[in-house]
Amino acid sequence: MTKPSIPLGLVFSQSGPYAMMAGEMLKGALMAIDEINQHHGFDFTFAPHLRDPGGIVAAYHTACADLIREEHVDHIVGCYTSASRKQVIPIVERTERLLWHPARYEGFESSDNVIYVGAAPNHTVVPLVRHMLDHISGDVFCIGSNYVWTWETNRVTREIVTSAGGRILAERLLELGETAVDHIIKEIIDRKPPVVFNTLVGESSYSFIRALHAATMRAGLAIPMLSCSLCEPELKLIGSAASVGCITSSAYFESIERPENRAFVARWKARYGADSNPSVDGQSTYICVILLARAIRRADSADVGAVRRAAANHRYDSPQGPIWVDPDNNHCFLTPRLARSVHGCQFRIFWEADAPERPDPYLSNLDLPAVGTRPEKSNDAMTKRSTHLRIVK
């Protein structure tokens, strides 16, 4: 008997400035769709309909309008940037559809018609800055791409750092796509900051990391670097030597030692090649499709209201660990992790929360005095202060 087919919209830019990331996300979506379609536990299949906005912000609205009108989709998985998501939200709200959004973002949004599967700012920037204060320095040099992700990450960093008595030594911005970084590298080598927080994206980030690596080698310096966004495929693009040593905050790394993740990575490599690596965004997009399929099964319907209710608080043991949607704000409970990039374009995880953390998109539960308090320098300072945190390595 043929299973009924449910149309599923996919909106990923296959060209433009972030095509690489969106390509990884599409891989995650297609892999999950195939798994659902072949799984005996689901009495329906997904019929994917892909639209490619080509990295043009205004094209996202058209793509989604087209998916809803022509393909009759109730659910859309996609969008990488906040600008594109904000194009899509009006149309999914007006037509009562659901956007499943895989990417981490800067927060300060909560639509009833979006399920935010990527990390909220309390999952990424907060633990990273906390680690920096406890183990590296309170004085930080910030460099980022000139757009909302950097502005907001820098603002949160500044709030936490200054409340702890630290300083933002500099806040340098490059236009998106800019790769002329020599003047900033020179400033960093001259000033020798104790730590650099890098919120550059794409080619700007790769150029900067390569140039800083070369310059610090020449000068005989070791300056730690922080990131909230680097992923394994990017480490490859940067190059094996230059990409080593970056302290990165993410809910997912390929190296997570969980049976669910080992099986997921194996399936990914079997499908996309032994030298391919699932990224946080690829894995998160995979989770979007699985969460949707499980919610449809629970609701026995693809109806948006029923699916939203069925997805709420429903725990899924995903590759990155247990994850579920918080119906208070439609964001997900996720486990924050910190890792250091190592040779072989991988991350070695050195800390993770011992339970998934409630999403806090408006950072309304951020307790600045508590986060900013700098305890006595000690290797387990973080565990002393926050008993729910756990050092894994």
Next chain:
Amino acid sequence: MTRPSPFSVRGRRALMVMRDEREISIMRRQLNRLGMTITEYDPAESPPDEAVDVIVLDADSIPIKSDLATVWKVDAPIIALIGTETPSRLKWLLDLKPASFLIKPLRSAGLYTALVVAFDSAQRRIDEAARIERLEDRIRCRRVVFAAILQVMRTHDRSESEAFTLIRETAMRHRTTIEQLSAEIVAVGGMPHRTPRTA
């Protein structure tokens, strides 16, 4: 001069500083319906050198840390179009002192309210600035008034409150301000001899 009512928007000049074509067409249509004249401008350029009554500015279209981030601090009231509600963006917006705002995506409803609030708050701002200037003038003159009171206390052998009453009543009789009369008292070293003005 009669002040225009904030409810009367016909004939007023709006400057649209926007980029999204869909938003632009909604804004253009509504402003036309309200009978306003429209100038359109790209957010990447510096403000034009022409007088307008209101600026409709898409806040998301200008990078926070750019040379253009502050040039829109102009006299005309600003209606901010807001998509991103992050504190970093809102802080930038507050520095522009928007007179009112609209949340994107735009709809046909809401613009008239935003215009009325913008025109009203712009007028209140002008009134308040004028009032503050008057009050500041008076504060600056307090030293002179105090000096005049001391002068009158000495030359006319009065108590402080009697001296002030004398100055106030004389100023009223001469149809001048306490501050002006005080300046004259300080200048001539006592109550000036001047004939009361008649209306």
